Amino acid sequence: MSAGQEQRTIRCLVAKVGLDGHDRGAHVIARAFRDAGFEVIYSGLHRAPEEIVQAAVQEDVDVLGISILSGAHNTLVPTVIEGLKEYGAFEDTLVIVGGIVPDEDREDLMAAGVAEVFGPGTPMQDTIDFVRDNVPHR
Amino acid sequence: MSEADAEEPELVADVLDGDHRALARTISKIEDRAPGYRDIVSALHTHTGDAEVIGVTGSPGAGKSTLVDKLAKTYRDRGLTVGVIAVDPSSPYTGGAVLGDRIRMASNVGDMDVFFRSMSARGQLGGLSTATADAVKALDAFGKDRIVVETVGAGQNEVDVVRTADSVVVLVQPGSGDDVQMLKAGILEIGDVFVVNKADMDGAATTVSDLREMLHMRDGTTAGAGHHGAGTTADGSDGDEDEGWDPRIVETVATEGEGVAALIDALDAHYDHLRSTGELDRRARTRTAEEIRRLLRSDAADLLEEEIDRHGGMATLVDEVRARETDPYTVVDRLLDPLADCVRERRERDDPAE
Numbered sequence: 001m002s003a004g005q006e007q008r009t010i011r012c013l014v015a016k017v018g019l020d021g022h023d024r025g026a027h028v029i030a031r032a033f034r035d036a037g038f039e040v041i042y043s044g045l046h047r048a049p050e051e052i053v054q055a056a057v058q059e060d061v062d063v064l065g066i067s068i069l070s071g072a073h074n075t076l077v078p079t080v081i082e083g084l085k086e087y088g089a090f091e092d093t094l095v096i097v098g099g100i101v102p103d104e105d106r107e108d109l110m111a112a113g114v115a116e117v118f119g120p121g122t123p124m125q126d127t128i129d130f131v132r133d134n135v136p137h138r
Numbered sequence: 139m140s141e142a143d144a145e146e147p148e149l150v151a152d153v154l155d156g157d158h159r160a161l162a163r164t165i166s167k168i169e170d171r172a173p174g175y176r177d178i179v180s181a182l183h184t185h186t187g188d189a190e191v192i193g194v195t196g197s198p199g200a201g202k203s204t205l206v207d208k209l210a211k212t213y214r215d216r217g218l219t220v221g222v223i224a225v226d227p228s229s230p231y232t233g234g235a236v237l238g239d240r241i242r243m244a245s246n247v248g249d250m251d252v253f254f255r256s257m258s259a260r261g262q263l264g265g266l267s268t269a270t271a272d273a274v275k276a277l278d279a280f281g282k283d284r285i286v287v288e289t290v291g292a293g294q295n296e297v298d299v300v301r302t303a304d305s306v307v308v309l310v311q312p313g314s315g316d317d318v319q320m321l322k323a324g325i326l327e328i329g330d331v332f333v334v335n336k337a338d339m340d341g342a343a344t345t346v347s348d349l350r351e352m353l354h355m356r357d358g359t360t361a362g363a364g365h366h367g368a369g370t371t372a373d374g375s376d377g378d379e380d381e382g383w384d385p386r387i388v389e390t391v392a393t394e395g396e397g398v399a400a401l402i403d404a405l406d407a408h409y410d411h412l413r414s415t416g417e418l419d420r421r422a423r424t425r426t427a428e429e430i431r432r433l434l435r436s437d438a439a440d441l442l443e444e445e446i447d448r449h450g451g452m453a454t455l456v457d458e459v460r461a462r463e464t465d466p467y468t469v470v471d472r473l474l475d476p477l478a479d480c481v482r483e484r485r486e487r488d489d490p491a492e
Contacts, residue, residue: 009233039256041237043241
């Protein structure tokens with residue numbers, strides 16, 4: 001019980017932004033993260049970027065995972081990142097994106113501050129390992 | 139340690155300044171039991187005592203989160219600031235958790251003056267109530283007028299959490315006869331206000347009257363007119379520490395916000411009652427005493443854990459006992475005697491008169 005004291009619990013917000021109404025993938029990720037021992041806060045569907053920012057700031061999450069299938073990632077994701085910066089929360093939040101993102105958009109997202117984009121078919125363990133390896137040290 | 143030392147006073151100052159990020163970080167430190175969190179809580183303690191703390195509990199699916207959302211909204215409409223701590227269980231196997239109550243907080247979108255924070259039990263029995271109480275302190279020091287602690291009413295852990303509140307709201311769902319039966323043995327005793335949520339459902343009236351009847355029995359008064367006299371008077375009537383607070387029953391439809399104003403009236407009435415009877419102070423004293431005892435126990439346990447390590451670790455001790463070389467009582471004496479000697483020696487040195 002006391003053995004794990006040094007290992008801080010990783011907190012993660014799994015977020016659905018915008019209009020897309022499919023969250024099966026977000027549920028699967030939430031559950032996989034839970035089984036990996038993370039604490040997962042799920043935002044629910046149809047969230048505005050400012051809601052996601054509010055949740056990420058208040059919950060003090062280490063990881064923000066945005067799931068997007070609608071194609072609106074180019075506008076929504078940077079808006080969220082700007083919001084995080086406003087609250088001084090960007091530096092120690094690992095932002096990752098999952099869902100349908102065309103290859104040509106990846107670099108723009110990474111340039112905007114996204115740490116990694118996980119497309120369809122990514123093995124769950126890859127995502128979990130990536131989070132474990134890249135979670136910001138506080 | 140030194141790293142934390144440099145950070146704390148600044149963090150505390152930022153919390154008192156109303157910085158949301160600092161508040162969020164402070165609660166994380168409390169949850170993680172991060173180095174220096176005790177100094178932070180100590181520093182914040184001076185600035186607490188102004189918030190009214192409301193505990194909300196009930197079985198899963200009763201509508202707690204939705205009601206809390208509307209409660210927060212109504213308080214906000216009245217110009218009050220609100221903090222919410224929603225506690226969800228964590229997996230006993232992986233420690234992981236899905237904290238889903240935030241989904242229901244739709245009425246307070248973009249309103250940073252509702253500070254909503256999810257917390258998981260992190261598998262620590264008893265530790266949760268300490269962490270929750272400390273997080274409540276942080277919100278209190280931050281300046282929140284009302285703090286709502288929401289938890290699933292499933293067991294002792296949750297009852298402990300809810301005891302950190304001034305007023306306790308218990309949610310009941312209509313038509314859940316079995317739930318009400320369960321309440322008898324558990325959280326029926328801790329409710330100051332009972333809410334029959336989903337009051338538009340069939341069976342709501344029955345649930346209200348069932349509840350009313352049970353609360354009557356809880357008081358141990360009345361109802362007994364026609365009973366066999368002797369036995370009924372013995373209990374109940376004298377142990378009335380509450381100085382006559384009759385738990386209220388409020389009907390709500392949380393999804394529509396119906397009945398929320400009535401709930402707030404009931405809570406206000408309860409708080410007035412607590413204040414006018416001196417019960418508020420008594421409860422706070424009891425809470426403080428419990429808090430001190432709890433901290434003592436956990437710190438003493440940590441100290442003993444070190445002693446266990448010094449004696450080769452628990453596995454070694456277990457081996458010795460299993461091999462019948464010694465027994466648990468002897469082991470405990472071996473571990474505890476040096477500590478007891480130390481304490482007594484100190485005591486004699488400090489108070490030589492005794």
